[in-house]
Amino acid sequence: MEKLEKINITTKNLASGNCQVKFVVEDDQDPRYGYLLMTEPKPVGEIILEIQRKLENRRMAERNINPLFPVAPAQEDPNFYLFSA
Numbered sequence: 244m245e246k247l248e249k250i251n252i253t254t255k256n257l258a259s260g261n262c263q264v265k266f267v268v269e270d271d272q273d274p275r276y277g278y279l280l281m282t283e284p285k286p287v288g289e290i291i292l293e294i295q296r297k298l299e300n301r302r303m304a305e306r307n308i309n310p311l312f313p314v315a316p317a318q319e320d321p322n323f324y325l326f327s328a
Contacts (some may be wrong), residue, residue: 247297257280266294267328274328281322299325 249269254262262281268274279294297320 248295250285250294252290252294254290263289264294276328277323277325279323283323298325301325313323 253265264279266274
């Protein structure tokens with residue numbers, strides 16, 4: 244079953260015209276925070292869904308350590324930064 248984290252976001256419009264989204268993932272075992280750079284405005288629901296998708300992609304990449312079936316590493320997203328809190 245998929246675990247749903249509570250994600251809080253704060254947005255800031257940059258001089259470049261992009262939007263910086265700061266997010267905090269509230270999780271008792273693994274609290275995290277990060278930043279997402281958006282090139283176009285999106286509703287809050289879509290931003291949260293995109294963050295959840297990117298977090299799930301990171302989790303899947305971390306779990307896929309099978310030497311018998313190597314998978315090409317996922318390309319890092321330069322617009323998504325994730326840190327441990």
